[in-house]
Amino acid sequence: MFESVTKKRKNPILNIFGWSLLTLVCVVFIFVGFSPDSSFLGSGGAAAEVNGDAISLRDYKELLDRLENNQGADRGAQQQVRQNAVNILVSRSLIVQEAQKLNIHVSDQEVANELMSIQPFFEEGEFSRLRYKTYLQQARLTESEFEDRIRRDLVIQKMSQLVGYAGRDLKMMDEFDKRIDQAQINVAYSRFNPASFINQVNNASELAKFIDANLEKIQEYYQTNSTKFSRPEEVQARHILIKSDDENEKSTAEALAKAEKIKATLTTKNFAQMAQLHSDDPGSKSKGGSLGSFSRGQMVPEFEKAAFSAPVGKILAPVKSQFGYHLILVEDKSPAVNKGLDEVKSEIAVELLSKDQFDRFATQVKESLKAQDSDRLETLLDKNKLQWTTTGFFSITRDTVPGVGQSSEFLDLALSLGPQNEYANRLVYQGENAYILKFKGAQVAPESGQKDQMDFFKQLMSQQKINGLVQSWADSLREKASVKINPELFR
Numbered sequence: 001m002f003e004s005v006t007k008k009r010k011n012p013i014l015n016i017f018g019w020s021l022l023t024l025v026c027v028v029f030i031f032v033g034f035s036p037d038s039s040f041l042g043s044g045g046a047a048a049e050v051n052g053d054a055i056s057l058r059d060y061k062e063l064l065d066r067l068e069n070n071q072g073a074d075r076g077a078q079q080q081v082r083q084n085a086v087n088i089l090v091s092r093s094l095i096v097q098e099a100q101k102l103n104i105h106v107s108d109q110e111v112a113n114e115l116m117s118i119q120p121f122f123e124e125g126e127f128s129r130l131r132y133k134t135y136l137q138q139a140r141l142t143e144s145e146f147e148d149r150i151r152r153d154l155v156i157q158k159m160s161q162l163v164g165y166a167g168r169d170l171k172m173m174d175e176f177d178k179r180i181d182q183a184q185i186n187v188a189y190s191r192f193n194p195a196s197f198i199n200q201v202n203n204a205s206e207l208a209k210f211i212d213a214n215l216e217k218i219q220e221y222y223q224t225n226s227t228k229f230s231r232p233e234e235v236q237a238r239h240i241l242i243k244s245d246d247e248n249e250k251s252t253a254e255a256l257a258k259a260e261k262i263k264a265t266l267t268t269k270n271f272a273q274m275a276q277l278h279s280d281d282p283g284s285k286s287k288g289g290s291l292g293s294f295s296r297g298q299m300v301p302e303f304e305k306a307a308f309s310a311p312v313g314k315i316l317a318p319v320k321s322q323f324g325y326h327l328i329l330v331e332d333k334s335p336a337v338n339k340g341l342d343e344v345k346s347e348i349a350v351e352l353l354s355k356d357q358f359d360r361f362a363t364q365v366k367e368s369l370k371a372q373d374s375d376r377l378e379t380l381l382d383k384n385k386l387q388w389t390t391t392g393f394f395s396i397t398r399d400t401v402p403g404v405g406q407s408s409e410f411l412d413l414a415l416s417l418g419p420q421n422e423y424a425n426r427l428v429y430q431g432e433n434a435y436i437l438k439f440k441g442a443q444v445a446p447e448s449g450q451k452d453q454m455d456f457f458k459q460l461m462s463q464q465k466i467n468g469l470v471q472s473w474a475d476s477l478r479e480k481a482s483v484k485i486n487p488e489l490f491r
Contacts, residue, residue: 048086049484050093060085060489079490086485092156094477099155104162106154114150184393186440187414189404190386193432197357197384198350207349218348222341229339232296235307236332238271238289241281243324259318259325266315271329280324293334303328362427362434369425369436377423377436390440404435413437 047060064085068078099105115121121132136146211218222229240262244255262278272288279285296304302321310316310330318325361384368377381387391402396415400406410428417424417439424437 047486047489048090048093049482050090051097051482053093053097055086055089055093057486059089063089082489086489090483090485091474091478092152094474094481095156095159096152098477099159104155104158106151106158110154111147111150114154115147182444183396183442184444185396185414185417185442186391186393187401187417188388188390188438188440189410190381190388190436190438191404191433192358192361192384192386192436193434194351194354194358195432196386197354197361200354200357200384207346207353210349210353211345214349214352217352218345219341221348221352222344229337229344231334231337233308233336234293234295234334235330236293236334237291237307238275238329238331239281239284239291239303240266240271240275240279240289240327241324242278242318242327243280246322255325256318259327263315263317263327266327266329268313268315268329271315289329293332358434365434365436366427369423369427372423372425374423381436388438393441393443404430410435410437414439418442 046054047057048055064082067081067085115132116127121127121135123131136143139146240259242255242259242262245251258278262274266274272290275289276285279289281289284291291299296308298304299307300321300323302319303326306316306319306326307328307330310328312330312333314330316326316328316330319328320326361380364380365377368374368380389403391404394402399411401410401414404410407428407430410430413424413426413428414437417437419439422439428435428437
């Protein structure tokens with residue numbers, strides 16, 4: 001029902017990668033067709049060339065990853081997803097080129113404003129340069145490269161808005177956008193995972209037969225997941241470090257005196273707060289001195305000896321190391337685990353059998369969804385004692401789903417549902433969980449004062465017309481364009 005306006009939702013995952021308009025462009029251009037040019041670029045170079053402007057392989061690979069993640073494409077659909085990725089990038093390039101011809105540009109201030117709106121770069125309500133720099137390092141982007149991506153996306157947004165507004169009254173569009181922010185959807189979901197089927201396979205006779213027939217498979221699982229069955233003793237601790245200079249007796253004495261003074265005020269409840277105030281360890285200070293869990297050999301000898309010998313909940317007196325004096329709080333201890341294969345055969349068999357049951361059930365559900373056989377689907381759920389859970393009405397512009405959490409794929413699929421397509425046509429996977437989605441309702445928030453809600457939804461669906469206008473405009477650009485695609489992308 002809402003799929004044509006999902007661009008309104010502020011998705012932090014898409015925003016942080018500078019692809020805030022990806023949803024819009026996917027909706028508008030995903031069916032645009034271009035034929036690969038077998039004479040172009042061979043096995044290297046760019047992904048495509050549009051009127052002489054190259055589209056980088058990096059941009060193509062990044063978009064392809066996002067489309068595969070969002071669409072959950074199986075192997076049979078990979079070629080189509082690759083084609084879609086190229087089509088989107090070609091269309092984006094055509095729009096940017098047309099904007100240049102029309103002298104439509106984005107100012108540095110507009111780029112700065114967009115950058116400052118990206119919430120994952122904020123910490124405690126303030127823009128964090130450190131978070132921004134960390135992302136750039138992880139993405140292997142320079143500031144100018146990332147800001148150029150923002151500029152390009154804003155140019156595409158301006159052009160798409162101009163084309164869309166040409167077919168609508170501006171005042172009506174403003175009102176429409178306000179109502180989008182008030183629109184809500186209600187979705188039912190049935191969640192299942194391998195653990196959902198454990199009770200169905202916990203039969204001693206069945207397990208014994210499975211173990212005899214699959215001993216090699218069980219051994220392979222045991223070796224692959226060795227850390228699950230064998231791990232060293234671990235300690236979870238916090239510390240406050242007071243640095244000292246071992247070559248300066250005065251510095252050492254002052255550091256010890258400071259550590260002892262802080263120690264006199266410490267409790268298990270205020271330790272984290274005191275670490276944030278006093279610790280000289282920049283790596284753990286912001287986390288309240290937390291070092292997480294660690295095994296032997298990961299810390300300096302003096303620290304390790306003290307931490308592993310202390311009882312849980314005890315705050316240790318200043319411990320000297322090469323870095324200075326440590327005040328240590330041991331929060332938890334985990335004993336060493338070393339289970340042999342014979343000890344865990346049954347446990348592994350249950351896990352493998354429940355995973356097989358999960359896979360078989362998921363296949364049956366997919367077949368039912370694809371065939372739009374709701375009766376069979378409901379029978380499968382009843383047989384496996386799986387229930388529907390309702391989200392309740394929630395805003396279509398929010399980033400999380402009640403009871404599910406943050407999942408852009410879940411949200412995008414939910415927004416495609418409506419009275420005419422009550423059940424989603426595929427599963428959504430999130431970690432070990434799989435979700436079946438079912439439409440329950442849509443409304444304008446009661447507090448909005450909207451009297452005729454169906455009138456709003458008629459306007460909502462008419463947003464498709466704007467997409468049609470942009471599609472027609474893109475077609476006219478493509479007719480005059482020179483587009484070459486690297487054939488290696490499809491091999």
